[in-house]
Amino acid sequence: MKKKSPLLKILGSIVLLAAGIFLGKTFFGQKSVDTVPMPSTIKYRNVGLTKDTTRVASNQGFNGKIIEVKEGASIQEAVKEANPGDLIRVYPGNYSENVYIDKDDISLQGVVINGEWPTLDGKKEINDAFLYSGNGILIENFKIINYKGNGVMGQAGNNFVIRNNWIIDTGVYGIFPQYGINGLIEHNVLSEIEDAAIYVGMCDNVDVLHNEVFDNVAGIEIENSRHCLVENNYAHDNTGGLLAFITPGLPIKTTFDVIFRNNFVVNNNHENFGAPGSTVAGVPAGTGILIMAADDVIIENNIITGNNNTGITIVDLATGAPRANDPSSEGNPDRVVILDNIMFDNGNDPTGEIKTIMLTQMDSKGPDIFAFGGGTGSTIRDKNRYRTFGLDGYGTAQISDTKDIPTMMTPSPVPPRSVSKEELGELTYYGVCAGCHAFGTRLIGPPTEILQAIHHNNPQGMVDYINNPKNLREEYPEMPPQDYLSDEAKMAVAEYILALKE
Amino acid sequence: MKKNSIIKSSLYGVTLFLMLLVLYSGKVSSSYTPIPLLNCNCPPGFKLNTDNKCISKNLYNQYAVRNNAGVGGLKSALPEIRDGFTPQEIDLGRYLFFDPVLSADQTISCATCHDPNKGFSDGLAVSQGIDKHKLKRGAPTLWNVGYLKKLFWDGRALTLEEQMQGPLFSEEEMGNTPENLIKTINDIENYRKLFAEAFVDRNKNAPIELNEILKAITAFQSSLVSLNSKYDQYAHGFHGALNQNEIEGLNVFRSFVARCAECHTPPLFTNQQFAVIGTPEPDGLPLDPGAEVPFNDKTLRGAFKVPSLRNIEKTAPYMHSGKFETLRETVQFYTDGRGHAVPEGEDLLIHWHIWEPNLTDYELDRLVDFLGTLTDESFTPKVPAQLPSGLKASI
Numbered sequence: 052m053k054k055k056s057p058l059l060k061i062l063g064s065i066v067l068l069a070a071g072i073f074l075g076k077t078f079f080g081q082k083s084v085d086t087v088p089m090p091s092t093i094k095y096r097n098v099g100l101t102k103d104t105t106r107v108a109s110n111q112g113f114n115g116k117i118i119e120v121k122e123g124a125s126i127q128e129a130v131k132e133a134n135p136g137d138l139i140r141v142y143p144g145n146y147s148e149n150v151y152i153d154k155d156d157i158s159l160q161g162v163v164i165n166g167e168w169p170t171l172d173g174k175k176e177i178n179d180a181f182l183y184s185g186n187g188i189l190i191e192n193f194k195i196i197n198y199k200g201n202g203v204m205g206q207a208g209n210n211f212v213i214r215n216n217w218i219i220d221t222g223v224y225g226i227f228p229q230y231g232i233n234g235l236i237e238h239n240v241l242s243e244i245e246d247a248a249i250y251v252g253m254c255d256n257v258d259v260l261h262n263e264v265f266d267n268v269a270g271i272e273i274e275n276s277r278h279c280l281v282e283n284n285y286a287h288d289n290t291g292g293l294l295a296f297i298t299p300g301l302p303i304k305t306t307f308d309v310i311f312r313n314n315f316v317v318n319n320n321h322e323n324f325g326a327p328g329s330t331v332a333g334v335p336a337g338t339g340i341l342i343m344a345a346d347d348v349i350i351e352n353n354i355i356t357g358n359n360n361t362g363i364t365i366v367d368l369a370t371g372a373p374r375a376n377d378p379s380s381e382g383n384p385d386r387v388v389i390l391d392n393i394m395f396d397n398g399n400d401p402t403g404e405i406k407t408i409m410l411t412q413m414d415s416k417g418p419d420i421f422a423f424g425g426g427t428g429s430t431i432r433d434k435n436r437y438r439t440f441g442l443d444g445y446g447t448a449q450i451s452d453t454k455d456i457p458t459m460m461t462p463s464p465v466p467p468r469s470v471s472k473e474e475l476g477e478l479t480y481y482g483v484c485a486g487c488h489a490f491g492t493r494l495i496g497p498p499t500e501i502l503q504a505i506h507h508n509n510p511q512g513m514v515d516y517i518n519n520p521k522n523l524r525e526e527y528p529e530m531p532p533q534d535y536l537s538d539e540a541k542m543a544v545a546e547y548i549l550a551l552k553e
Numbered sequence: 554m555k556k557n558s559i560i561k562s563s564l565y566g567v568t569l570f571l572m573l574l575v576l577y578s579g580k581v582s583s584s585y586t587p588i589p590l591l592n593c594n595c596p597p598g599f600k601l602n603t604d605n606k607c608i609s610k611n612l613y614n615q616y617a618v619r620n621n622a623g624v625g626g627l628k629s630a631l632p633e634i635r636d637g638f639t640p641q642e643i644d645l646g647r648y649l650f651f652d653p654v655l656s657a658d659q660t661i662s663c664a665t666c667h668d669p670n671k672g673f674s675d676g677l678a679v680s681q682g683i684d685k686h687k688l689k690r691g692a693p694t695l696w697n698v699g700y701l702k703k704l705f706w707d708g709r710a711l712t713l714e715e716q717m718q719g720p721l722f723s724e725e726e727m728g729n730t731p732e733n734l735i736k737t738i739n740d741i742e743n744y745r746k747l748f749a750e751a752f753v754d755r756n757k758n759a760p761i762e763l764n765e766i767l768k769a770i771t772a773f774q775s776s777l778v779s780l781n782s783k784y785d786q787y788a789h790g791f792h793g794a795l796n797q798n799e800i801e802g803l804n805v806f807r808s809f810v811a812r813c814a815e816c817h818t819p820p821l822f823t824n825q826q827f828a829v830i831g832t833p834e835p836d837g838l839p840l841d842p843g844a845e846v847p848f849n850d851k852t853l854r855g856a857f858k859v860p861s862l863r864n865i866e867k868t869a870p871y872m873h874s875g876k877f878e879t880l881r882e883t884v885q886f887y888t889d890g891r892g893h894a895v896p897e898g899e900d901l902l903i904h905w906h907i908w909e910p911n912l913t914d915y916e917l918d919r920l921v922d923f924l925g926t927l928t929d930e931s932f933t934p935k936v937p938a939q940l941p942s943g944l945k946a947s948i
Contacts (some may be wrong), residue, residue: 207626413637482611
C-alpha cells in the first residue's frame with residue numbers, strides 16, 4: 052500500500068499547519084517586554100495640611116539598578132545581590148522558593164506577559180513565599196500558590212507596599228504584615244486561605260484598598276492594630292468577610308481607629324475550615340463584619356448582603372473568645388460608629404448562639420446588626436432602617452461621614468533610624484567594644500587611652516584595624532575582626548573613641 | 554615594636570605622674586577618705602552618666618521604639634531595661650550574688666543555681682535547694698533579666714526585688730529569714746564598709762537594710778546583658794554572620810508554619826506573655842498548674858511565661874521541669890501534635906500557635922542550628938576571688 056489514505060493526508064496537513072503557526076508565533080509573535088512600567092511607590096500627600104489629595108508632596112524614586120530574574124534563576128539570589136534602592140524584575144515562570152528580604156528599600160516586581168505570571172509555587176512543602184524584615188519593601192504582580200504558611204509575611208518592616216498579587220491557598224495567611232508601620236495593601240486577589248486572607252497584625256497606619264478576597268475563612272482581619280482604613284474591597288464567600296479584633300495574649304494589646312468604608316461584603320457563608328484552636332475557628336459561617344473588642348471602629352457606606360448569620364456582629368471578648376483570658380486586654384468594643392450602609396438579605400440561616408438568642412425574640416432570622424456584651428459610647432446614624440438586636444444603648448452618630456480621612460497612612464515615611472552618627476558611635480562603643488576595652492583599666496584588650504594614642508587623629512586607621520586586626524601587642528590576645536559592623540558604625544565608633552574623654 | 558615600647562613607657566610615665574598628682578592633691582585636701590573598694594566603672598554595655606549612674610547602651614538602641622513591648626523583627630528596639638544603678642551598687646551586688654552567706658546554712662548563693670559557667674542556670678532538670686531539697690522547677694537563665702517584666706516561670710513577681718525574696722526566704726531554697734539575713738550581713742565588717750560606699754546618701758554607720766541588699770543584687774542582675782551573638786550581627790545587617798544552615802533555620806523559626814518567633818519574638822526572643830503549650834513533666838511528676846495558682850485563673854492552668862531563647866544552647870535541660878535533654882528533642886515537641894502530651898482528664902487551653910506544623914527532620918535540625926547562633930557570653934562578669942564574708946564563692 053503506497054498510496055496514502057485521505058485521512059493521513061488531512062492529518063499530515065493539520066500537523067504541518069500547526070507547526071507553521073508554532074514557528075510563526077515563535078519567530079514573529081514574541082511581545083516586546085521593554086515597556087514594563089516602573090512600579091509606583093508610596094505617595095505622601097501631606098494629609099492634614101491640605102485636602103487636595105491629588106497633590107503629591109513626595110514619593111521615593113528608584114535610584115538603584117534593575118536586576119532581572121528569568122525562569123530557571125532564583126529570586127533569592129537576586130535579593131542577595133541587591134542593594135537598597137534596587138528593583139528586582141521577575142519574568143514569567145515557576146519559582147519554587149522561599150524568598151527572604153532582610154534589607155531595606157528593595158522592590159520586587161513581577162512582569163506578566165501574555166497572561167503568564169511569575170509564579171511562586173510552594174508545592175505544599177515550602178513555608179512562606181516572601182518573608183521580609185526590611186523597611187520600604189515593595190512586592191507586586193506575583194502569583195503565589197500552595198505554600199504552607201504565608202504568601203507574604205512581614206516582620207517589623209515599615210513603609211511597605213503589597214500590590215496586584217494573585218494568591219491562592221498559601222496556608223494560614225495570604226498577606227500578613229506584622230509589627231509594621233505605614234503600609235499599603237491594594238489590588239490583590241486572594242482565595243482558599245485557612246485563616247485570614249489579608250491579616251494586618253500588630254501594625255499601625257495601614258490602608259487595605261481594592262482587594263478581592265473569597266473562599267477564605269476570614270477575608271480581611273485587622274487584629275491588635277491601630278489606624279487602619281479598609282476601603283473598596285470585595286469580600287465574598289468567606290466564613291467571615293471583614294474582621295476587627297483584639298486577640299488576647301499578644302504583646303500589643305489594642306485595636307482602635309479602624310474604618311470599614313465602601314466595601315462589598317457579600318454572601319460570606321463559607322463553611323469554617325480554620326485550624327482547631329485558632330481564633331477564627333470560632334467565627335460562625337454567615338458573618339459579614341465582625342467587631343470583637345476593637346474600639347473606635349467606623350462602618351460606613353458598605354454593601355452588606357446575603358450573609359446568612361448576621362450582617363454586622365459586635366461582641367466583647369467574654370462573648371467572642373470566652374476561653375481566652377488576658378487581664379491586660381480591655382475586652383469591650385467601645386465607641387463603634389455605624390454610618391449609612393446598604394444591608395438586606397442578611398441572617399437567612401442563623402447558627403449557634405445567635406440562632407438561640409433570636410429564637411427568644413420569636414425570630415427565626417438573624418439580624419442585620421447584632422451587638423452583645425459590654426461596650427460604651429457606640430452610635431448609629433439611622434437605626435430604624437436595619438433589623439437589629441442589642442442596639443438599645445446606641446445613641447445617634449455625631450458624624451455623617453469620614454470624607455475628611457482619605458488615608459490612614461502616615462504623612463511622611465517612618466524614618467528608619469533615630470540616632471545620629473555620634474550616638475551610633477556611642478552605642479557601638481558601649482554595646483560592643485566595652486566588653487574588652489575601658490578607660491584606665493585592662494580588660495581583655497588594651498585600655499581605651501592606648502587605642503587613642505595608637506590611632507591619634509586617624510579614624511580610618513582604626514577602621515582598618517577593626518576590619519583586619521594585627522596582633523600588635525604580645526601581652527594581649529589578638530582581637531577578633533569586628534567587620535560585621537556596618538561601615539557607618541565602624542567609622543562612627545572610631546571617631547567616638549578618638550574623641551572620648553575619661 | 555620599638556615605637557610601641559616608646560608609647561608604652563611614655564604612657565607609664567604619664568600615668569605615674571597622674572597618680573602622684575592624685576596622691577598629692579589627696580594629701581592637701583583636709584579629711585580622710587576611705588580607699589574605694591568597689592568598682593567605679595560601669596560593666597560593659599553601660600555608660601556612666603554625670604550622676605554616677607550606669608545607662609544601658611547597645612546597638613538595638615539605634616532602632617526607634619515603636620511599641621513598649623519591645624517586639625518585632627530583626628531591627629526592632631528592645632523593651633525598656635532596668636538601668637540607672639551606680640557602678641558601686643552593681644559591684645556590691647556581684648559580691649552578694651556569689652556569697653553563700655546569704656543562705657541559712659551558708660552553703661548556697663544565688664550563683665549556685667544561676668552559675669555563669671552554665672548560662673546563669675544550673676544544668677539540672679529541677680534545681681536543688683537547702684538540705685538537698687528537690688525543687689519543682691528549673692532555674693531560668695539570668696541573661697537579659699533586666700528586660701523582663703514578669704519573673705518566675707509562673708510570672709508571679711513583677712520586680713527582681715520581689716522575685717529574689719522567693720528563693721532567699723523559701724524554706725526549701727536558701728532557707729533564710731529577713732531578720733537573720735539582715736543580722737548576718739550587718740555582722741560582717743567588710744559588708745558594712747561596702748554598703749556605706751555603695752549607698753552614699755545615708756549615714757555611714759547606719760545599719761544595712763534589707764532593701765539595700767535587694768537593690769544591690771537587682772543592680773548586678775540587671776547588668777547581665779547578652780546582645781552580641783552571631784544572630785545579632787546578622788540582625789544589624791552583616792549577612793555573613795550566619796551560614797546557610799543557620800539562615801535556613803532562621804527562616805523556619807520565623808515562618809508561620811513553625812511559628813517560633815510569634816512567642817519567642819526578636820530581639821529578646823520572648824514576647825513576655827503566658828502560654829499554655831502542654832509539655833510533659835518528667836516521669837513521676839504531676840502536671841504543674843503554672844500560672845493558674847498565683848493568678849487564681851483556670852484559663853492559665855499549665856501556663857508559663859515564654860522564656861527568652863538567648864544563650865539557650867547553654868541552659869539544657871529544657872522546659873520548666875527539664876523534661877527535654879537536648880534542643881533537638883525540644884523542637885521536636887512542637888511538631889508532635891497539639892496537646893499530644895497533655896495528661897488524660899486535663900482540659901488545657903492550649904495556645905493557638907501550638908498546632909501541627911509537620912516540620913521535617915531537616916527543618917528541625919536547622920532550627921537547632923539557628924538556636925546555636927543566639928549564644929553570646931562576651932559580657933560575663935568575673936566571679937569574685939574573695940568574698941566580703943570570707944567564705945568561698947559558691948557556684
